[in-house]
Amino acid sequence: QVQLVQSGAEVKKPGASVKVSCKVSGYTLTELSMHWVRQAPGKGLEWMGGFDPEDGETIYAQKFQGRVTMTEDTSTDTAYMELSSLRSEDTAVYYCATDPGIAAAVRSFDYWGQGTLVTVSS
Amino acid sequence: QSVLTQPPSVSEAPRQRVTISCSGSSSNIGNNAVNWYQQLPGKAPKLLIYYDDLLPSGVSDRFSGSKSGTSASLAISGLQSEDEADYYCAAWDDSLNGYVFGTGTKVTVL
Numbered sequence: 400q401v402q403l404v405q406s407g408a409e410v411k412k413p414g415a416s417v418k419v420s421c422k423v424s425g426y427t428l429t430e431l432s433m434h435w436v437r438q439a440p441g442k443g444l445e446w447m448g449g450f451d452p453e454d455g456e457t458i459y460a461q462k463f464q465g466r467v468t469m470t471e472d473t474s475t476d477t478a479y480m481e482l483s484s485l486r487s488e489d490t491a492v493y494y495c496a497t498d499p500g501i502a503a504a505v506r507s508f509d510y511w512g513q514g515t516l517v518t519v520s521s
Numbered sequence: 522q523s524v525l526t527q528p529p530s531v532s533e534a535p536r537q538r539v540t541i542s543c544s545g546s547s548s549n550i551g552n553n554a555v556n557w558y559q560q561l562p563g564k565a566p567k568l569l570i571y572y573d574d575l576l577p578s579g580v581s582d583r584f585s586g587s588k589s590g591t592s593a594s595l596a597i598s599g600l601q602s603e604d605e606a607d608y609y610c611a612a613w614d615d616s617l618n619g620y621v622f623g624t625g626t627k628v629t630v631l
Contacts, residue, residue: 434620436566436622443523443609443622443623443625444558444566444609444622444625445622446619446620446621448619449620458618460619461617461618461619494565494566503553503613503620504552505553505571505572505613506553506556507554507556507568507571507572507611508556508566508568509571511566511567513565514565
């Protein structure tokens with residue numbers, strides 16, 4: 400059973416960066432494909448990007464290209480998502496989630512972290 | 522603006538059946554697997570249906586999924602108060618080269 404535990408809530412000023420962590424237990428990070436999804440207050444789910452095992456690379460949603468970086472520390476089984484140049488519209492709950500498959504065509508997210516609220520406010 | 526369209530809300534009495542539609546295109550639903558997620562208030566999403574119509578272990582068989590062409594549906598039978606939640610369809614989109622979620626549907630049990 401995979402467990403994902405995320406870091407605590409953050410408050411950031413516009414223009415700053417935030418780095419959210421996601422600690423894996425029950426499996427090692429190398430056995431998983433980690434993705435990140437966010438949800439603005441009262442809004443729907445939005446995929447930000449994640450690891451594509453078909454290419455062996457991290458892919459990002461076009462909307463976040465150049466502003467988001469997803470990394471992994473396999474020594475601690477912890478994944479990170481860093482979002483820069485924050486603006487008020489980035490206020491959201493950020494989730495890490497794992498994809499059990501390999502092909503993008505059948506991508507799904509079976510385990511989720513508890514979520515991290517990031518508030519961007521001056 | 523999501524590329525997968527769902528009705529904003531559906532409601533039905535307990536023990537009845539509801540269906541939620543998800544309309545997409547050939548670049549997403551028409552060519553890739555559809556998943557459904559349930560999000561209870563204040564909680565993280567939970568995978569409800571994968572590969573169009575498969576149930577993950579532990580998910581009640583009151584939930585079922587189907588797909589035809591560029592549309593998909595989620596059905597909930599024997600509706601219970603605990604089913605009150607937001608439901609999202611999702612699929613990979615080949616044109617966007619990204620994973621897309623539906624607009625979400627709020628289910629209310631009357």
